[in-house]
Amino acid sequence: MEPTVPCDPLLSEKSEACPLRGDWISFQLVDETGDGKPYAGLSYVLQDSSNQKYPGVLDANGAAKVINHYQGPVVLHIDAAYAGTEDFYSALAQRKSYPLPITELQVRAEKSRFVRKDGLRVENNPAKGKTNQFFHVEVSDLVKSSAHLPPISPRKHPPNFNLLKAMGDLGFGQEEAELYGLCLLPNKNTVLEVRPLRAFRPMLSKDNKFSALNLYQLSLFASLSYSNFGQAPFEKPFDTISFPLDPSVGYLFGNGLASFRETWKVNKDQTTAYYPLYEDVAYSKRFEILPFDPKLYDQNKLELGPDQDYPSKWHFFDDGEAKGGTNTQAFITHHDEVVLISVRGTAEPMDFLRDTDAEQVHFEEGVGKAHKGFYEAYKAMSEFVQTYLQQFHINQKVIICGHSLGGAIATLLAEALRRSPKKYDILLYTYGSPRAGDADFVAGAKELAHHRMVNNNDPIPSVPAPWMNTRKSIWLPGVILSFITAPVGALIFAIGLTRTGGAPYKHHGELHHFMPVHFKGRDQSSILWDPGCDSIEQAACTTALKKIEDLPDRDAFWLQAIQMGNHFMVPSYIPNSWATLRRWQQTQKTGTTIVTETEYKQVSFELQEMQIRLKDKESQLKSGDHSDRMANNQDLGALRAEIGRLNTSGERLNTLKFHNLTPEEVYGSATHAPEHELNVERWMAKKENKIEVQTAMIPKAGSSELRTA
Incomplete structure (x- = not known):
């Protein structure tokens, strides 16, 4: 029996009274x-x-x-x-x-x-x-x-x-x-x-071992942390939201990649296209930005006022406007295999003040002491991260990255999460990070997988110096005097400086140092390695290798400190990371080594020059008039130890000369992804990536990028 149908107008008064x-x-x-x-x-x-x-x-x-x-x-x-x-x-x-x-x-x-x-x-x-x-x-x-x-x-x-x-x-x-x-x-x-329904997802290796893929990919996301979240409306949304601002965190993950677009911009002043390597995945396996739907989720309703929930509250942390805030900024997102966290570095005057607040405080989540300014910033964002992980962590790898100040905060965050009751599986990449904790903290965090990038003359990784453990009002005048009076070629361990009590500040993680090599003309390449000596590692005495047969010159740290171009992401760390990935891709494919004969000769010459300078300084100390024999002996011991470490650097360079890379060293665990070769081919098809020489030259930053730096 058919249901009764009312005889109302259908679409207009001209329609049949009863539908047929x-x-x-x-x-x-x-x-x-x-x-x-x-x-x-x-x-x-x-x-x-x-x-x-x-x-x-x-x-x-x-x-x-x-x-x-x-x-x-x-x-x-x-x-x-x-x-x-x-x-x-x-x-x-x-x-x-x-x-x-x-x-x-x-x-x-x-x-x-x-x-x-x-x-x-x-x-x-x-x-x-x-x-x-x-x-x-x-x-x-x-x-x-x-x-x-x-x-x-x-x-x-x-x-x-x-x-x-x-x-x-x-x-x-x-x-x-x-x-x-x-x-x-x-x-x-x-x-x-x-x-x-397909999306692009940045390829990442979940292997704790270093990979050129993660080096490059995470340099982009560390830079993205300086961008806004880009949600519109920014607050009090009524029925829908959008992400119109490119670049922004919301646009990249909630719009571009979700719509299967190969988005490349991570910085508003970026002019060179640095494309991440993307994999084509089912839409639900993308890096997620949570939905906003007041009809479906009661927590999205506008009438909740300040308790209203929307995506930026979950994915983006910024306490710069909060009373007593630390000006810390970070973003977090996830897919079924990875939770990604990126922490912003120094961007505003308040951040510089935080960098210099070198008083040591107890690291409550583990052992040792931490830099007070960095620890307060970590504490400010800790609840934000923990809340997200409690809701969306399903045994994924937690990959954390950060640049500059953000690298130090990320280090404390990573160690705290590793030690939490859930014992998260953590992998950390930092770029130009200062020291975050003392020697006891570093020893306690030995099991934390951390790859620490330093670019050539970047001065920020050299602070806080090992001897700094007091408030900036106490140490700042002394450190300026030390830098100005330091002789040309002075060592990073700063002979004569003292520390007052407690364990010294120390770097955590496995060092990967970008050492540029200049060729005739304006071209330069970059060798990524762990040199194993203070004169290079700490960045204060490193200089780029000059043209062939030219002698390198060495500025005192206070002069190098103003060369901050080595510290910034878009003009420096990203191009170096890209060049390293291209170099490793090409040498792995051709079976050649990652250091060319020309580069080997130039770097060997540089190491020899360093040793000559240190031995000259050793001779001066031996022959001088010493009122404090104990201090003089300490200085001599430090010099001799550094001369020995330079021998280690030479041995490591020699190893690189004969090292053939495996695919896993280039791409890590991503090597075994189902469509790995297709994903790499897509990236290689970009005109920016079609460099067919072993030594991938570092792209030159655009004028707007340099002005920003």
């Missing part, structure tokens, strides 16, 4: 190749003009037909919840915080692939010529809740949303609280090309 049956509709879901099999067996619902619903299941070709529905357009939605057996999707749908409305349609679209490598739509779908109507559609067009899905991509054949809106405004059949789906015209066959 007799129309039919047929439709098919296909992928970009015209194949409907990926969508076979999907449940659907058609709703006609009298609010009659026709549930069904797509056939083996992703098609369906309904005969004798009430006259007029029909609305199609495919909104059945995922009921499959894959734990990954079930976990997303059932998690405590922000459970996602995963549909079977979404899962099917995530398993389809783009025909074009760039993700742009194909011009002519084979199914287009076999139908009356053809539309480009997205999963979000067919489901009720879509805030967790990507922004709509440009399309040449969009559905008729004006008709759907008109039907909703006029009251489509019986009153509907919400009308959603696609509007299809009757007595026609319609083909719907469903856009694949």
Whole structure:
């Protein structure tokens, strides 16, 4: 028995008083190749003009037909919840915080692939010529809740949303609280090309061993930490949010990569395109930015006032405007295998003051003492990170990166998380980081996997000096005097300086030092190595190698300190990291070594020059008039130890000359990803990466980048 149908106007007063049956509709879901099999067996619902619903299941070709529905357009939605057996999707749908409305349609679209490598739509779908109507559609067009899905991509054949809106405004059949789906015209066959749900995800190695891939990738994310989150509206959102600001953290993860665009900008003044290496993954396996949907999540409702929840509160920490804030900034995001945390470095005057507050305080989360300014900044963001991990950590690797001040804060954060009851699996990369703790802290953090990058003459890793453990008002006048009176060629351990009580400040982590080599002309390459000697490691006495046969000159630290270009990310650390990755890629592929004969000769010459200078200083100390014999003996001991370490540097350089890289040294665990070679080929296809020489030259920074530095 058919249900009673009210005799109300249908779409206008000119319509029949009572709707009539007799129309039919047929439709098919296909992928970009015209194949409907990926969508076979999907449940659907058609709703006609009298609010009659026709549930069904797509056939083996992703098609369906309904005969004798009430006259007029029909609305199609495919909104059945995922009921499959894959734990990954079930976990997303059932998690405590922000459970996602995963549909079977979404899962099917995530398993389809783009025909074009760039993700742009194909011009002519084979199914287009076999139908009356053809539309480009997205999963979000067919489901009720879509805030967790990507922004709509440009399309040449969009559905008729004006008709759907008109039907909703006029009251489509019986009153509907919400009308959603696609509007299809009757007595026609319609083909719907469903856009694949794929995303780009930065490739990362989860191996604790150093890799050139992580070196480069994390240099980009360390730089991104200086950007805003980019959410609009910034606060008090009502129904939707967006991420229009490029570059920003929100734009990169919530817009660009989610929409399968190879975004490259991580700094607003960046002019050189540094593309991350991306892998093509199912959309749900991207780095996630949480959805905002007040209809689905009560915590998103505007009426909550200051307690209202939205993405920037979860993903972005910035206490610069807070009363008593530390001006610390960081972002956090995750996917099913990695949680990524990046901490901003020195950016404002308050950050410089924090850098110089060298008083040592107890590191409550572990052993030893920490730099007071860095520790306070870590404490400020600790709850933010812990809250996120409590909700979204499911045994992923936690990868943390930071530049400058951010590197020191990241070091304290990483060790605290490693020692927490959950014992997170931590991997840390820092760039130009100052010392964060004393020798006891470093000894206690021995098991923390930390790769520490220093670029040539970057002075920031040399502070706080080992002897600094008092407030800046006490040590600052003395340190200035020490730098000014230091002779040319002075050693970083600063003979004659003293420390007052407690263990000395010490660097944590495995050093990777960028040592530039200049060639004739303006070109220069960069060797990444651990030289093993204070004269190079601490950056205060390192200078770039000059042109062939030119003698290197050495400035005192106070002169080198003003050469801050070595410290910044976009002009220095990122180009050096890119050049290292390209060098390692090429030498691994060709079976050659990562140090050329020319570079080997120049660096060997530099090491010999260092030894000559130190031996000259040793002779001066031996022959001088010494009122303090004990202090003189200490200075002589320090000089002789450094001369011995320079011998170690020579041995390490010799090892590099004969070392052949493995793929794992270049890409780490990412080497074994299912589509690793395709992902690398995509990156190599960029014109910026097509350098076919063993010595990948360091790109020169653009003028705007240098001005920013």
